[in-house]
């Protein structure tokens with residue numbers, strides 16, 4: 575359950591610079607207790623830096639933050655046992671078995687006795703790794719490795735999970751299984767801050783923040799973000815997207831042209847009204863196109879639109 579008034583993560587003008595790079599700049603971010611909060615943004619936007627700051631692994635350049643009620647700068651040691659951090663390049667011990675990896679993390683967090691045994695068993699079940707518990711981590715599939723890493727992150731029952739692209743590079747089925755685990759954790763009240771390059775994952779978050787060049791450009795519910803784009807969207811494939819873009823950008827009623835490889839996504843003030851002239855223009859310029867269809871705008875289009883408006 576989400577308590578609307580209770581922020582478990584709260585940052586004020588949080589900044590972290592590396593030399594002249596403003597990796598995170600004046601970040602005001604709030605995450606509610608029990609929320610699944612998604613962090614998205616292009617490469618180098620500052621997602622990892624934000625998460626590492628919140629995990630107490632990087633010094634703050636300026637600003638402040640509280641996590642689980644403790645001040646990040648003054649009380650970092652009190653925060654650490656309350657959070658579970660899964661790094662973007664997380665490391666398991668390949669030579670150790672599934673069970674031994676969990677034991678290693680149990681040692682670090684001083685989880686012992688009966689509690690240790692119970693949690694280990696539960697986490698193995700939870701991650702569907704019980705039957706592989708003696709397999710060396712290096713011999714697990716990519717998806718299983720991620721689930722084991724998550725299980726290791728959970729051994730001390732953290733209140734807040736900080737997950738940095740935990741599913742990147744994993745097949746869709748494993749990603750879904752990973753999210754099933756997150757849904758259960760969410761149900762049990764764990765707060766989850768997760769960065770992801772996948773829009774379907776961002777859709778599963780209660781709120782999503784878009785980082786760009788270290789700044790939080792937008793922060794809202796997925797539904798509200800989708801609604802931010804203006805006009806009606808049509809999509810089709812072409813070979814020469816650059817030429818197509820130039821031609822379509824000048825047509826009446828075209829609000830915006832977005833390209834995703836050879837996929838064109840065009841925002842029109844009215845699809846009914848403008849589609850005939852759009853197709854006529856493509857034919858007149860002898861541009862072959864295929865797969866023309868209307869599409870509902872998603873978060874990805876909203877983000878691209880927003881980032882472009884800043885870059886222009």
Ligand SMILES: Nc1ncnc2c1ncn2[C@@H]1O[C@H](COP(=O)(O)OP(=O)(O)OP(=O)(O)O)[C@@H](O)[C@H]1O
Pocket residue numbers: 592595596597615616617618619620621622623624662
């Ligand atoms: N230790 C470091 N030293 C110098 N520059 C750094 C360091 N860590 C990050 N940066 C820079 O800070 C910026 C933000 O990097 P960060 O890793 O936080 O981005 P990101 O959003 O996680 O990107 P990605 O999607 O590639 O993981 C980048 O310009 C990066 O080069």
Ligand SMILES: [Mg+2]
Pocket residue numbers: 621622623662738
């Ligand atoms: Mg990163």
